[in-house]
Amino acid sequence: xxxxxxxxxKKVYTLGKAEVHAVRGxxxxxxxxxxxxxxGPSGSGKSTILNLIGCIDQPTEGVVSINGTRTEGLKDKAxxxxxxxxxxxxxxxxxxxxxxxxxENIEFPLLLGKNRPGKKGIKEWIEFLVEAVGLADHMxxxxxxxxxxxxxxxxxARALATKPEIVLADEPTANLDSKTGQSIxxxxxxxxxxxxxxxxxxxxxxxxxxxxxxxxxxLDGLIVEDSKRSVEAGSIS
Amino acid sequence: MKILLTIALxxxxxxxxxxxxxxxxxxxxxxxxxxxxSFMDSAAAGIERYYIQNYTGHLMITGQSRGQLTLFxxxxxxxxxxAVPRIPQYAEVVEFANSLPYVETINPQVSATAMxxxxxxxxxxxQLFGVVPEQYQVMFPDNVELLEGDFWEPGSQGMLLNKAVxxxxxxxxxxxxxxxxxxxxxxxxxxxxxRIREAExxxxxEFRQSNVQLDMVSLMDISNVRALxxxxxxxxxxxxxxxxxxxxxxxxxxxxxxxxFDSLFAPTQVEEEVAGDDYWFSLLGDTxxxxxxxxxxxxxxxYLLIRLTDEKYLRQAQADFAEFFSEQNxxxxxxxxxxxAGAMAELSYGIKNIFNGVVFIIAIVAIIIIMxxxxxxxxxxxxxxxxxxxxxxxxxxxxxxxxxxxxxxxGIAGTTGxxxxxxxxxxxxxxxxxxxxxxxxxIYGGPVLRPELSMSSVLTxxxxxxxxxxxxxxxxxxxxxxxxxxxxxxxxx
Numbered sequence: 082x083x084x085x086x087x088x089x090x091k092k093v094y095t096l097g098k099a100e101v102h103a104v105r106g107x108x109x110x111x112x113x114x115x116x117x118x119x120x121g122p123s124g125s126g127k128s129t130i131l132n133l134i135g136c137i138d139q140p141t142e143g144v145v146s147i148n149g150t151r152t153e154g155l156k157d158k159a160x161x162x163x164x165x166x167x168x169x170x171x172x173x174x175x176x177x178x179x180x181x182x183x184x185e186n187i188e189f190p191l192l193l194g195k196n197r198p199g200k201k202g203i204k205e206w207i208e209f210l211v212e213a214v215g216l217a218d219h220m221x222x223x224x225x226x227x228x229x230x231x232x233x234x235x236x237x238a239r240a241l242a243t244k245p246e247i248v249l250a251d252e253p254t255a256n257l258d259s260k261t262g263q264s265i266x267x268x269x270x271x272x273x274x275x276x277x278x279x280x281x282x283x284x285x286x287x288x289x290x291x292x293x294x295x296x297x298x299x300l301d302g303l304i305v306e307d308s309k310r311s312v313e314a315g316s317i318s
Numbered sequence: 319m320k321i322l323l324t325i326a327l328x329x330x331x332x333x334x335x336x337x338x339x340x341x342x343x344x345x346x347x348x349x350x351x352x353x354x355x356s357f358m359d360s361a362a363a364g365i366e367r368y369y370i371q372n373y374t375g376h377l378m379i380t381g382q383s384r385g386q387l388t389l390f391x392x393x394x395x396x397x398x399x400x401a402v403p404r405i406p407q408y409a410e411v412v413e414f415a416n417s418l419p420y421v422e423t424i425n426p427q428v429s430a431t432a433m434x435x436x437x438x439x440x441x442x443x444x445q446l447f448g449v450v451p452e453q454y455q456v457m458f459p460d461n462v463e464l465l466e467g468d469f470w471e472p473g474s475q476g477m478l479l480n481k482a483v484x485x486x487x488x489x490x491x492x493x494x495x496x497x498x499x500x501x502x503x504x505x506x507x508x509x510x511x512x513r514i515r516e517a518e519x520x521x522x523x524e525f526r527q528s529n530v531q532l533d534m535v536s537l538m539d540i541s542n543v544r545a546l547x548x549x550x551x552x553x554x555x556x557x558x559x560x561x562x563x564x565x566x567x568x569x570x571x572x573x574x575x576x577x578x579f580d581s582l583f584a585p586t587q588v589e590e591e592v593a594g595d596d597y598w599f600s601l602l603g604d605t606x607x608x609x610x611x612x613x614x615x616x617x618x619x620x621y622l623l624i625r626l627t628d629e630k631y632l633r634q635a636q637a638d639f640a641e642f643f644s645e646q647n648x649x650x651x652x653x654x655x656x657x658x659a660g661a662m663a664e665l666s667y668g669i670k671n672i673f674n675g676v677v678f679i680i681a682i683v684a685i686i687i688i689m690x691x692x693x694x695x696x697x698x699x700x701x702x703x704x705x706x707x708x709x710x711x712x713x714x715x716x717x718x719x720x721x722x723x724x725x726x727x728x729g730i731a732g733t734t735g736x737x738x739x740x741x742x743x744x745x746x747x748x749x750x751x752x753x754x755x756x757x758x759x760x761i762y763g764g765p766v767l768r769p770e771l772s773m774s775s776v777l778t779x780x781x782x783x784x785x786x787x788x789x790x791x792x793x794x795x796x797x798x799x800x801x802x803x804x805x806x807x808x809x810x811x
Contacts, residue, residue, distance in 0.1 A: 137802065137803045137804040138804050157713065161712050164708060165709070166710075170705075170709055176701065176807065178325070180324075180325055180328035180331075181324070181328070185324070189321065190709050193710045193711050194710065243710070
């Protein structure tokens with residue numbers, strides 16, 4: 082069953098008097114557990130599609146369905162709940178909350194919803210995530226005390242904190258050097274395998290794209306290729 | 319909740335410039351508010367304490383009347399045109415007052431204004447309180463400081479001249495008043511006409527706690543003040559006429575009494591046989607009518623001042639007296655100490671209201687400045703807030719976060735302001751503020767003011783800061799609420 086489905090989605094932005102057609106009618110679906118990559122050059126519509134899937138933007142036309150829920154017409158509160166319960170976000174610029182430390186940043190999404198886990202459960206889960214992203218020694222560091230790679234690891238742990246079904250990552254390696262970027266993608270792949278979480282990430286880096294088992298290639302707001310392939314877990318660990 | 323407080327506290331700590339600007343505005347504003355309100359409360363408490371203890375008691379009973387009736391008489395445009403009403407059924411009123419368990423003591427009083435002259439020299443005006451010394455001293459034991467002489471003997475006549483009045487007059491005439499001197503007092507009103515009384519100064523005094531209005535007041539025996547106030551047996555008050563009586567009078571006009579105006583100039587027929595000297599002397603020698611109009615109305619009082627065992631009984635006393643007057647059909651009423659105290663006390667309260675108005679304006683200015691600073695602060699953090707919204711924070715969460723931040727900042731700044739205000743007040747209390755002029759004396763409620771930190775001012779300050787905090791955060795919160803998570807995040811790039 083498709084966990085993400087886009088049907089003839091278009092997105093038009095108004096820039097002054099001009100209209101920018103960022104997405105010109107895109108349809109695809111992503112299955113649960115996919116490690117999907119949306120690739121393409123700058124301005125191809127990668128970030129726009131991720132924003133539409135992430136319910137932080139609405140399509141001008143078409144239908145976006147997340148886990149079987151059509152997002153058009155949903156009120157802000159319902160969209161926020163959907164984001165909180167179903168989606169996790171990893172941003173290009175990490176977007177950690179500067180006044181919180183590593184532990185608190187990862188804990189933050191867990192404190193937002195109504196169905197919060199118990200304190201003990203939260204602590205054990207966060208410690209597991211911190212350990213998994215290799216930041217056990219930096220638990221009480223603030224974001225400005227971490228390197229770019231470390232910050233992105235925190236962001237990955239934060240995205241996974243609520244055990245979302247889908248994690249969206251918009252150019253997660255763009256602000257990192259190639260070695261760190263590779264390790265971040267490998268970490269995401271590891272989490273994808275271990276937790277069976279669907280990962281959708283955008284990139285223009287072809288080497289990173291190779292790790293994905295589902296590649297959607299965009300050019301000027303249109304899909305030029307939508308391919309699925311089998312990647313052995315052993316080859317990326 | 320914990321995370322909101324954590325974020326709020328850390329943001330306050332992290333954004334030092336913003337915190338300092340807003341904190342300083344709030345702290346200084348609160349300090350001004352605390353000092354100002356405590357100052358005014360102290361002045362008001364001073365005024366209340368001084369007046370109740372020294373001049374008015376808690377309550378005053380007067381005859382029923384409209385207008386601004388104070389211990390100094392009517393204080394409006396009608397002062398010269400109407401007499402201060404007497405208390406009807408005075409003995410019954412006194413008996414009732416004495417029967418109330420919370421009434422500590424009572425003091426009857428009469429008031430008159432008179433010009434003072436000696437020989438053919440007019441010296442100036444004084445306000446006279448007609449009192450019974452024994453009762454007056456029981457009611458106000460501490461306030462009359464005798465500088466020379468003493469009160470007049472019980473049952474006799476005399477006056478205590480206020481040193482402040484004496485000083486003013488002495489400047490004009492170049493001599494010093496002393497006990498034993500006799501002076502003439504002349505009162506005039508359209509109701510009682512002109513009345514002259516001679517009184518002997520038995521002593522010179524000053525009020526220990528005084529103000530510009532009380533500096534005009536001298537104390538005099540009740541008999542003389544009654545006469546100067548026109549409270550005599552022959553005194554006529556406007557009669558309430560029945561419709562029949564009015565109808566009857568309606569048939570009589572001035573012309574029918576005095577004939578026509580022309581008749582004044584008509585030739586007079588002089589009779590040959592005129593009355594002799596004996597006739598005229600017999601007419602002028604008959605002073606019965608004049609004497610009657612000067613007979614003192616010994617049971618007449620204008621004011622009955624009442625001191626209660628505790629101020630908390632004030633409302634109960636007013637209610638009990640109102641019920642008593644209503645049941646007994648007595649045309650009397652109660653007025654509280656502030657109404658009795660007159661213009662000076664009311665002016666002090668008026669100034670407090672002006673101060674509150676100024677505070678209100680300051681609060682609005684503070685709100686605008688704080689709001690602008692918060693808008694900048696929130697705009698700076700759009701990306702952070704957008705991230706929060708993207709990962710699942712509802713609008714209400716963000717709203718509460720901004721609100722908590724403002725409230726915490728307000729609370730910290732407010733507490734700092736209160737502590738600073740308390741320090742300033744402590745110093746002012748130790749030093750004491752002397753009233754260097756009449757205006758300040760009115761505001762202070764006396765010659766020296768020692769302001770104390772009042773709890774009401776602290777509470778008021780926190781309420782004001784709470785309102786300022788909530789109102790100031792409304793606009794920045796609205797900006798955040800209108801911004802989508804996407805735009806918020808884009809704005810941070």
